[in-house]
Amino acid sequence: MQQVSSTDVEQHRTTPFRPAGRGTVFWLLAACMMLYLIGPLVYFLFVLPWPSVPSTLSDPDAVQALITSAESATIATAFMALFGIPLGYVLARFSFPGKSIVSVAIYLPLVFPPVISGIILLVLFGPYGLIGGPLTNAGWEVDDSLAGIVIAQIFVAAPFVIVAARSAFESIDPRLEQVAATLGHNRWSLFWRVSLPLARGGIIAGLILAWMRALGEFGATVVLAYHPYTIPVFTFVQLSSVGVAGALPLALFSLGLSIVVIGAIVVVQRRTGKSIVI
């Protein structure tokens, strides 16, 4: 995650630096990468069976999957905000034994294969798991339920919130909090009046990314809660049963949503003057 102030960008723009050479090698390699990323998307739009898009998307199963996805991702994001923002604050403002271990641990879900995350969660929350067992006996099934989807999504997407919040809190001038303290505010009061308002932009960007990651979660979800279908699981099911043609309209839907979310993040960044890239 990187923070670039707008003044840095300004200076960069107004300082023409032109060493000898046209950078041909860089341009060639960069063009390959750009083509690889954008090409498939463009081709995908060409091969899409456009006439069948409305009917596929209005199919009751698809609509139900969409509702499940939106519900679960939103609930998961609410939990991530409630617990992830405080963890980001603690990591930014306190030192404690084992802090470096925690700092590394929060990145693990990002590098684990999602299926492995799902298996780890299944061991704990599954019908025979330490937590899942008693819950299942009490009639609260975690696996194959909305709760299971939410648990899988939180595990995989929480790092986005924690890292964004930590970075946003760390970028606040500690003098502001010190001055607030001398003006009679205790930690709780200055968190709400100074730290949180100033970290808002970064945290919102983190929450949007986390919501998007939760929405697209497949690997862990499919292990812990195959049912009810979320959009990614439903898309996979369509791909297996109907084939590519059945999955393509759903893919279009996900693609459109991604573009909207990236646009939202850009707007947040423009507003707060900070660049948040994970």
Added chain:
Amino acid sequence: MIDSHHAGHHEQIAASTETASPAADQAGETPGALTVAVRRELAGFTLDIAFSAPRGLTVLFGPSGAGKSLTLQAIAGLFPLDAARIALDGITWHDSERGFYLPPQRRHVGYVPQNYALFPHLTVEQNIVFSLKAPGRQVRESRQRVDELVELMQLDGLENRRPTQLSGGQQQRVALARALAPNPLLLLLDEPFSSLDAAVRETLREEMRALHERVHVPIVLVTHDAAEARALADTVVVIQQGRVLQVGAPDVVFRSPQTRTIAVLVGMHTCWSGKVVAITDEEASISSPATPPDAHEGHPYISGGKVVTIKDFEEAAQPPPDAHKGHPYISAGRSTRPRIARISVKDHLVIHASIPASMPVHIGQTLELGIRTDEIRVFPGDTSVRMAESINDPSRSMTLVAGTVMRILPKGVFHSITVLLKTGQTLDIPMVAREMHDLGIDVGSGVMVGVPARAVHAFWDRE
């Protein structure tokens, strides 16, 4: 010229009486309103500050990295300490021995950090009332308080601006208003003028002095600027490398630094070492200028009443027999009055120095000499000893040395002229343009430099 004689004489007496006061302070006879003793070991740096200052404007002065800002934060309770005793007006804020620590939000200090730290997400008005929104504080009169502070700090019309829409000077005033809003017991200002333009700085420095007189809040202010410290302070605390070097009134600290290190810090850049060759009672020499006490035959010394010339030097460098019969010189410890010492600096220069009554000196002692270059007088090169004598100050204890102007450097209102003395030393003397013009001074000009005894601050370096 007659006026300046009087003024000169006056300053001399004033300076010598003031020198006695910091000793009294250090002996604890006048317990300060603010007592600070803080200690913290950091990697490669130890903060070990102890001072006590009366109510008023206390300036923590020293080079950057000396620990001034950390001391300020420690007073506010924002910097963790290994050991501390901090008290204001007899009320303890921190006493590590008794395990007592008052958190910053309960100390009621107004802290203004170097960058002002205005809350960027709040308007000017919201910044000012911020303290009134703290838990347990009364919000009732906030409207009235804002109006008072807006008026006091001249912020009319800026209430709804954001900090980024303000000039540096305006930001500073908002930060002060915010700090003053909850009626603090103490104001802590960290380099309040450093990020401002020179012109604005001058104005705000005067405003600060005026504000201090209006609000009656004791202030601790951090600066690395000697002129600022001298202009603002009631008490100066000189800090270097995490330690207090000297505490005292600005006139004492800046005119009579205790060590060579402090002398350099306070801008007394010309420091020489020398050996005391004679001591005379200052008032005796003033009252009887016509009869130099050492006029008797065979006596090798030049009195305070006579100007030292280069020609005279060879004789003057001889060590004096102090206990000589009828000898007018007063030896160490016996005098309660200021004295004039003649001090032999290497390279054939003998210089007169005013010695405060409190300072014991004896013949043969090595002293450090700090030259207050702003008190040096410059005469045209063809000035005779007799002429200089006639326009000399009443104490007649001026050292007159010939020299050549090597360089003229404009420094604001003053020009700094560098004079190479015939005896080998150089002096940077501040002069106003008019004076330079009147004397026809230019690079290469021959001049006579008159160093009055009061311009020479003699001290032992206790380092």
